[in-house]
Amino acid sequence: MSRQVANEKELIGTGLKQRTEEALADDFLRKAVAFTTDKLKTGKKMATDDFGQWEEWRERGRLIRKHVVDNLDYYLTQFSDNVAKAGGHVYFCRTGDEAVQTFMGIAEKRCAKLVAKGKSMVSEEIHLNRHLEERGIEAIETDLGEYILQLAKETPSHLIIPAIHKNKQQIADLFSAEAGESFLPETKVLARYAKQRLRDYFLQADIGMTGCNFGVAESGAITLVSNEGNGRMVSTIPKCHVVIMGMERLVPTYDDLEVVLNLLARSATGQKLTTYTSMITGPRREGELDGPEELHVIILDNGRSAQLGDPVFQEVLHCIRCAACLNVCPVYRHVGGHTYGSVYSGPIGAVLTPLLQQDMKEAGQLAYASSLCGACYEACPVKIPLHDMLVQLRARKVRLGLTPLAERVAFKTFQTTFGSVKLYRMATKSAYYLMKPFVSKGVIKKAPGPAAGWTQSRHLPMKPKQSFRERWRELQQELKRESAGRAGALTNRNGEEQRYD
Numbered sequence: 169m170s171r172q173v174a175n176e177k178e179l180i181g182t183g184l185k186q187r188t189e190e191a192l193a194d195d196f197l198r199k200a201v202a203f204t205t206d207k208l209k210t211g212k213k214m215a216t217d218d219f220g221q222w223e224e225w226r227e228r229g230r231l232i233r234k235h236v237v238d239n240l241d242y243y244l245t246q247f248s249d250n251v252a253k254a255g256g257h258v259y260f261c262r263t264g265d266e267a268v269q270t271f272m273g274i275a276e277k278r279c280a281k282l283v284a285k286g287k288s289m290v291s292e293e294i295h296l297n298r299h300l301e302e303r304g305i306e307a308i309e310t311d312l313g314e315y316i317l318q319l320a321k322e323t324p325s326h327l328i329i330p331a332i333h334k335n336k337q338q339i340a341d342l343f344s345a346e347a348g349e350s351f352l353p354e355t356k357v358l359a360r361y362a363k364q365r366l367r368d369y370f371l372q373a374d375i376g377m378t379g380c381n382f383g384v385a386e387s388g389a390i391t392l393v394s395n396e397g398n399g400r401m402v403s404t405i406p407k408c409h410v411v412i413m414g415m416e417r418l419v420p421t422y423d424d425l426e427v428v429l430n431l432l433a434r435s436a437t438g439q440k441l442t443t444y445t446s447m448i449t450g451p452r453r454e455g456e457l458d459g460p461e462e463l464h465v466i467i468l469d470n471g472r473s474a475q476l477g478d479p480v481f482q483e484v485l486h487c488i489r490c491a492a493c494l495n496v497c498p499v500y501r502h503v504g505g506h507t508y509g510s511v512y513s514g515p516i517g518a519v520l521t522p523l524l525q526q527d528m529k530e531a532g533q534l535a536y537a538s539s540l541c542g543a544c545y546e547a548c549p550v551k552i553p554l555h556d557m558l559v560q561l562r563a564r565k566v567r568l569g570l571t572p573l574a575e576r577v578a579f580k581t582f583q584t585t586f587g588s589v590k591l592y593r594m595a596t597k598s599a600y601y602l603m604k605p606f607v608s609k610g611v612i613k614k615a616p617g618p619a620a621g622w623t624q625s626r627h628l629p630m631k632p633k634q635s636f637r638e639r640w641r642e643l644q645q646e647l648k649r650e651s652a653g654r655a656g657a658l659t660n661r662n663g664e665e666q667r668y669d
């Protein structure tokens with residue numbers, strides 16, 4: 169199955185059910201996702217237990233992110249001024265298309281033919297690779313996971329482990345097809361091949377493109393974290409470095425950066441710090457040995473500013489993209505990221521996608537891909553209440569009249585029935601008789617009509633004939649009769665009290 173998202177907006181809602189069914193039927197995918205997310209969860213637990221003051225730092229992280237987003241205009245100005253002072257160029261882009269056009273303008277000026285990319289979810293968000301391809305510019309992903317997916321023509325299925333659903337054999341097949349020789353499915357062999365292959369691209373690329381984990385407002389530094397070092401290569405070897413970042417990815421100072429980097433590494437991979445943390449302040453200066461001649465920073469809005477000032481959803485901009493919410497989500501763990509049909513998956517994707525796309529009809533369907541258990545909130549290092557937001561998105565969908573007619577009728581009936589004692593009693597009484605024809609050995613294995621989905625993966629127990637209240641009343645009467653019987657034993661046959669003391 170090709171997982172390439174051609175028209176994300178159209179596919180998200182309508183294809184959700186089918187993609188879910190396909191993922192649930194894919195045993196390998198489910199095992200692979202559960203295995204890796206379990207590992208990440210355990211790593212996070214160890215790293216946070218080891219830290220000792222996790223809850224305190226979580227709160228500090230929340231306050232830092234809140235402060236930045238509450239004062240985003242101020243910090244964006246400070247950050248862009250400092251990037252410019254350091255010799256970089258800053259572009260503010262309202263939409264994804266504007267960001268693509270800006271990138272193309274830079275590429276044209278440099279007559280670029282090859283772009284080496286570091287891992288960047290924002291570039292996925294604006295479908296940069298597709299646009300580059302259309303202009304005849306080759307784009308190469310240099311993050312190992314992204315490189316694998318580029319060969320497989322797939323999109324990432326996890327925020328930090330994009331190829332979470334692939335095993336070694338599948339990767340060996342992809343590399344063998346590309347190289348025209350056969351590789352053993354061994355980590356060392358595969359990593360060696362990718363390393364050699366990518367090294368050429370680093371050296372030949374006209375432009376290096378990266379995302380930005382955090383921009384430091386007080387200095388204009390771009391912070392990149394990676395475990396493979398490719399971010400460092402991409403941002404220093406090519407003569408031109410282009411950064412594309414979401415407008416909310418800022419911290420005020422280096423002290424704040426220390427907090428969020430700790431939260432990010434421990435939540436994402438269970439590391440104290442990622443292997444490489446690079447801070448890039450401006451292009452290469454005179455006398456410096458490495459670094460690009462030009463640094464361009466594209467700051468993207470693309471629906472983010474619409475959340476500013478929103479009492480419910482502004483906090484979604486606090487996200488530091490650690491993916492901890494994906495790793496604990498029972499829905500994500502069962503179906504993986506491609507099922508969501510959007511660039512951002514898991515609980516954060518289910519909230520972020522409809523908000524960024526301002527599309528409740530299609531993307532809004534993602535709000536239902538959740539059990540609302542709240543595990544995402546517990547895992548989030550900056551305490552974003554994703555489960556509350558998912559409920560609010562569902563409420564928004566209802567208010568906009570976007571739910572199906574059958575659902576609206578069902579909930580209206582539910583409301584009327586549960587609002588009246590008489591109707592409620594009638595309904596619970598008749599439920600027994602309505603269920604009876606479908607029962608076998610005390611359970612319903614295959615429910616009819618809209619209830620069919622519920623019994624697809626579990627049995628529905630038969631409702632007892634007697635309600636709890638009826639049973640309770642009966643028990644009370646039995647108890648009364650019993651105590652009356654015992655009282656009778658203490659009186660003689662003339663009804664006089666018999667004393668035994």
Ligand code: SF4
Nearest residue numbers: 487488490491493548
């Ligand atoms: S919502 Fe929280 S847990 Fe999920 S990716 Fe963002 S910061 Fe991490």
